[in-house]
Each structure stands twice: as C-alpha cells, then as structure tokens.
Amino acid sequence: MERLSGLDASFLYLETPAQLMHVCGVIVLDTSTMPDGYAYPSFRDELDRRVRDVPEFTRKLRKVPMGIDHPIWVRDQHFDIDHHVHRLALPSPGGYAELVELTSHLAGLPLDRSKPLWEMWVIEGYHHEDTEKVVVFSKMHHATVDGVSGSNLVSHLCSLEPDAPPMEQEAPGSTEHEPGQAELFARGVVGFATRPLNAVRLVTPSVQLVAKTIDRARSGTAMAAPFNAPRTSFNGTITGHRAIALADMSLADIRQIKNATGTTVNDVVLAVAGGALRSYLDDRDELPQSSLLASVPVSVREESRRTGGANKVSALFAKLGTDTDDPLERLQDMAEANRNAKEHHQAISADSLQDWAEFAAPRTFGLAVRAYAGLKLPERHPVVHNLVISNVPGPPVPLYFVGARIDGLYPLGPVFHGAGLNITVMSNRGTVHVGIIACRESMPEVEDLVQRFPAELAALKAAVAGRTEPTPIKRARSARKKKDASGSRADVR
Structure with a gap:
C-alpha cells in the first residue's frame, strides 16, 4: 500500500474527457533482432512476465472514503495482461500517415481507472524504409510516471542485448497489506487534521x-x-x-x-x-x-x-x-x-x-x-x-524491447485547456x-x-x-x- 502524493493525485483530479492526463509513447521496433523471431502470442507472454516484476504495472487505485485524503495504490490481485496489451494491424498501405492517424485516435481514449493505469497497443504491419516493423503505442497515467520515471520504466522492460534478461527491478512483496475501509478513513482523518499545520509551515x-x-x-x-x-x-x-x-x-x-x-x-x-x-x-x-x-x-x-x-x-x-x-x-x-x-x-x-x-x-x-x-x-x-x-533524457546505448531493437522512441505528453x-x-x-x-x-x-x-x-x-x-x-x-x-x-x- 502506498498513498499517492498530492502532485500525483492532482493529475487524477485535473482529468476530464477532454483533458486526458496520460503520457504516451510511440516505440518503433526492429523485430529482426529477436532470437526466435516475432510472434504476437510469445511477445505478449514475455511482456506479461516482465511487467509482473514492476510495481507500477501491477498496482491500481483505491479511493479513501468520502475523499478526505488522496487515493492509495494497492496491488491488483486479479491482474490480467489481456486487459492492458492489445493487438492491432495498420490498414494498407501501412505507412507513416496510417500510423499517426491510428495513434492519434488511441491517444484520445481514457484509461480504465478500475485497473492498473497503463495500456500498450502492439501495432503490426508498419512499413518504414522498405522494411516492416512493429510499433508499440504505450499509455501510462501521469499519476504513475513523469518524464524521467516513464523513461526509466520502459528501460526496465528492455535489455542491453537481444537475448539478455531485462534490467533488474525490485519485485513487489507478495504479502502486501491492503487496508480496510475503516483504516483508510482513519488515516485520511489524520492527514486532513494536520493539513493546516503544514500550510502554516509553507507560508514563510x-x-x-x-x-x-x-x-x-x-x-x-x-x-x-x-x-x-x-x-x-x-x-x-x-x-x-x-x-x-x-x-x-x-x-x-x-x-x-x-x-x-x-x-x-x-x-x-x-x-x-x-x-x-x-x-x-x-x-x-x-x-x-x-x-x-x-x-x-x-x-x-x-x-x-x-x-x-x-x-x-x-x-x-x-x-x-x-x-x-x-x-x-x-x-x-x-x-x-x-x-x-x-x-x-x-x-x-x-x-x-x-x-x-x-x-x-x-x-x-x-x-x-x-x-x-x-x-x-x-x-x-x-x-x-x-x-x-x-526534453527527456534518452538511453545512451541501444536497447532491446523484448528482444526487438528500439529504432524510434517518441514521447508524447498531455495537453491542457489554454x-x-x-x-x-x-x-x-x-x-x-x-x-x-x-x-x-x-x-x-x-x-x-x-x-x-x-x-x-x-x-x-x-x-x-x-x-x-x-x-x-x-x-x-x-x-x-x-x-x-x-x-x-x-x-x-
């Protein structure tokens, strides 16, 4: 269990159907480097194995009663990779114009707040420079990542060689405590009562x-x-x-x-x-x-x-x-x-x-x-x-996403009213x-x-x-x- 910081929670509160607060990325992959070749089922299964060791991919929101404090993160005990990783194919001719049209549409879709706040769309059939590539369009809510942490999070799914294991990440505990409604409410009351004291401390x-x-x-x-x-x-x-x-x-x-x-x-x-x-x-x-x-x-x-x-x-x-x-x-x-x-x-x-x-x-x-x-x-x-x-720092060395070399990594932030x-x-x-x-x-x-x-x-x-x-x-x-x-x-x- 982890309480969201006020800044993390603010991105939830600022979100509306028009002002979506997720961070996107277009990841262009050269699948010819994959040791066993590309096949969507094995690609999805390997993603499933890797994200289960990264807490940001397996936690979901839980609200505090009466909204008196910021929500908390709890581990999704029913995590299902098929709720987060989806397969699409570009329409013919499968070029750049079709790619940006599809990703523009996906960027305008909100994330499901009842599940961990991320999605990946595996897009097949992208033809670029006379070669066919696979594109992963990722979406993660800003409550979960900022620019630097989002870049680091992607790197945890990557390796330095096509057949190497992913970069190490501390695995979440299997006996994580999930509080009941009464405990959440009590914690919220304490936080609410101490806010005036904290405000005074910030004024000077x-x-x-x-x-x-x-x-x-x-x-x-x-x-x-x-x-x-x-x-x-x-x-x-x-x-x-x-x-x-x-x-x-x-x-x-x-x-x-x-x-x-x-x-x-x-x-x-x-x-x-x-x-x-x-x-x-x-x-x-x-x-x-x-x-x-x-x-x-x-x-x-x-x-x-x-x-x-x-x-x-x-x-x-x-x-x-x-x-x-x-x-x-x-x-x-x-x-x-x-x-x-x-x-x-x-x-x-x-x-x-x-x-x-x-x-x-x-x-x-x-x-x-x-x-x-x-x-x-x-x-x-x-x-x-x-x-x-x-300007987000990028990887200083070539990275391999589930064995496929990353040829392009295009980050996309949210837009706001005004x-x-x-x-x-x-x-x-x-x-x-x-x-x-x-x-x-x-x-x-x-x-x-x-x-x-x-x-x-x-x-x-x-x-x-x-x-x-x-x-x-x-x-x-x-x-x-x-x-x-x-x-x-x-x-x-």
Whole structure:
C-alpha cells in the first residue's frame, strides 16, 4: 500500500474527457533482432512476465472514503495482461500517415481507472524504409510516471542485448497489506487534521520566494513570467480529439552547434522549436509580435527530499524567440535567458510544488476544471503559457524491447485547456526523436509543424558555420552586455 502524493493525485483530479492526463509513447521496433523471431502470442507472454516484476504495472487505485485524503495504490490481485496489451494491424498501405492517424485516435481514449493505469497497443504491419516493423503505442497515467520515471520504466522492460534478461527491478512483496475501509478513513482523518499545520509551515518560505522573485525581476535576471504570453490559435479550450506527428533530428548536429556556441543541448532544442513555431505561425499570418512562452518541465528527482511519489518535477518558463528572425541570434538570446531561468529555478525549493500540491482536493479540483472548460475561461483571461516543451533524457546505448531493437522512441505528453500543444524530444542511438501532440481542433496541421524541426536545425547549423565571431556565443554575449553598460545602445530584445 502506498498513498499517492498530492502532485500525483492532482493529475487524477485535473482529468476530464477532454483533458486526458496520460503520457504516451510511440516505440518503433526492429523485430529482426529477436532470437526466435516475432510472434504476437510469445511477445505478449514475455511482456506479461516482465511487467509482473514492476510495481507500477501491477498496482491500481483505491479511493479513501468520502475523499478526505488522496487515493492509495494497492496491488491488483486479479491482474490480467489481456486487459492492458492489445493487438492491432495498420490498414494498407501501412505507412507513416496510417500510423499517426491510428495513434492519434488511441491517444484520445481514457484509461480504465478500475485497473492498473497503463495500456500498450502492439501495432503490426508498419512499413518504414522498405522494411516492416512493429510499433508499440504505450499509455501510462501521469499519476504513475513523469518524464524521467516513464523513461526509466520502459528501460526496465528492455535489455542491453537481444537475448539478455531485462534490467533488474525490485519485485513487489507478495504479502502486501491492503487496508480496510475503516483504516483508510482513519488515516485520511489524520492527514486532513494536520493539513493546516503544514500550510502554516509553507507560508514563510513562499513569501520569501515572492520577495526574491521581485528583486530578480527588477534586476532583469528572473525567468519569464506566466500570464504574459501572446494568444494563438492553440491557446483555448480543448476537446478530447488528438493529433500526433513525429520527426527526427541529428544529435550530432545539435551537439556540434552546442559546442561551437558554448550553449547547451536544451538551448539548441528550444531555439529550433522557436524557429519552427515562428515559420509555422508566420505562414498562416498568425505570428504574434511578442515571443511565445513555453512551460518547460524540470526534473527535481536528485534534489528532492521526498522518498515517495512518482512525479518529482517542477517547471520553468522560457520565451522561445519567435519574435526573432535570425536563428543564431535567437539561440544567443535564449541561452542567456535560460541561464537566468535556471538560476532563478534553483533558488526555488525542489519540493515546493509537491508540498503545495498536498492541499489539492478531489471534488474541488474536478468541479473547477469542468467549470473552467464549460465557461470557456481559457479564451477570457491572459494566456498563462502557449505550450509545453520537454526534453527527456534518452538511453545512451541501444536497447532491446523484448528482444526487438528500439529504432524510434517518441514521447508524447498531455495537453491542457489554454495550451493545446505539447512538444517532447528524446535522444536514442544518435537521433533526437521529436513527438508532437495537439488538440486536433486547435492545431489540425500538426504535421506541417513537426516537419519544420529538421529544417530549422539545418538553418541554425548553417548560421553557426557562417558566423565570423571567434568566440562562443556565451562569451560574445557577455562582452556585448559590458559594452551596453558602458553607454552603447542597449539590446532590448
């Protein structure tokens, strides 16, 4: 038995038929590496064997009476792999278009909360580069995983060689205690009674944080502020329909740009995303004068003092430079802004979001989200942020999923009312896989956006190759700031 943290439970409370809170992944497999070849029955049976040793795959929710505390995880004593692993085949001709159409539909289906909160759809008949591959479309609820833990969870089903056993994972206990209703209620009452004391404890550091943020804003070193984003066509009330698009970029090119400019991989990814969004909106006469604002999830797993809970994340806000035409200048501005944002974020307690999330109330959250969407409030108030962009660490070595080599690993996060677009990237075997998911009504041409990522990377690489400065961007930018401070024209971008 394990109680959900407030942050984990919040993803349950925020979920509606339109705002689904599961995390998806498109895993493209080369089955030619499987020692005994591919056959669905044996593939499913091996998955069954492997997931039974991983608690996140075999636990389900149990509510606390009267909803006075967050739910708990209990082991599903009647776990059945056939409730979670399903078989499909792509319609002819079985190409990329058919794959994204099918996965878009599957992404819009909710998970069954009476069972462990995950599904895998084994999709056969995918033809890619003159070879036939198998695709696994996975779905796990955000209450169970965040970006990093989700990546780690997939790795527990994988091995480093086609015929090697999966990576070790601690097996769940067979005599796990499952509490009765009276015990659950008593535990909930204790938690409910101590919440006011915990709230008082959080007030002082929160007030201090606000004061420090104001000081940073005055000095120009604060991260970008929410509720200050321009409105676009994908910033409104969403529906339950989803659109998915996938693309690849060269990790070597990204690293080459990073090394030449003294920036980071994340800086380069955000700059490329900004360029792709700029051209996409400009071609539709929708480009705002001010920059789009992204919410960027940040893992605090190593800094957190909490031992429980699946989600150990915070977030920072970053402007994407969509108001800047030159790709190198966009990267330059973004690198400096990201350094300020990271310093600002590091000043915030790693557990602050999780601490405040403990006060999330199931009924209050659920009613609030439904009222928020029903009244179309996302169209009425200032835009909090335009989209979510995540950069999830990928496996540094080739992995084999039930013996099949992983050729593609495209992560897909949730979309929200007010921000109907999510971009997630993950590296794998020298390639950066880009997964984009959007509300279909908000962004019906998501394929047009994703195809701009490789083009923007190429434009940035060409700009870096053609620049004449002998110093990396990071140092050149600092020199320019010193010049501005001495009386020259200031950079106001």
